[in-house]
Amino acid sequence: MEFNIFIVEDDQPLFEALQTGLEAWAFRVTKPDDFNEVMRSFLDQEPHLVIMDITLPKFDGFHWCREIRSVSEVPIIFLSSRDHPLDMVMALNMGADDFIQKPFHTNVLYAKVQAILRRTYAYGETQADTLEWNGALIDLKRGVIRKSAEEADLTKNELFLLISLVKSNNSVISRHDLI
Structure with missing residues (x-):
């Protein structure tokens, strides 16, 4: 990176x-x-x-x-x-x-x-290189999300938000916690 x-x-x-x-x-x-x-x-x-x-x-x-x-x-x-x-x-x-x-x-x-x-x-909270959520695979090292044959690059901020939302386990995350 x-x-x-x-x-x-x-x-x-x-x-x-x-x-x-x-x-x-x-x-x-x-x-x-x-x-x-x-x-x-x-x-x-x-x-x-x-x-x-x-x-x-x-x-x-x-x-x-x-x-x-x-x-x-x-x-x-x-x-x-x-x-x-x-x-x-x-x-x-x-x-x-x-x-x-x-x-x-x-x-x-x-x-x-x-x-x-x-x-x-x-040394973030995640030790894995990938996260899986609703059939999508998030490549944390490359900053890419894949589902089926589709792949999209994520910006640093998009990746941060996506990781935060996935780890929230369907809980509400305040704006303050995201910033």
């Missing part, structure tokens, strides 16, 4: 350095098309992890973290030169998974990215 890392960083040389390093680790790297439209780009890209600066044009990283958290539980790592403990606490309380202060060692960032992705996507 190729993981998509969405980097929200307005410092172009830093973005390019992160992109080069992450691509060397076989990650796909994307960024917002426009810093006024971070959320639209996030929804279009469907990343597996977000790396975000706090100080950005128009809206800050805290704003975008809130927006992302309103629709997704994708892991978020803040990467910022802010060094006040309150900024770190605020980032983590808003839903960030980690806060790395600039300047930083790139190998530490890459190790944290790998650890978060491993915990989030490899």
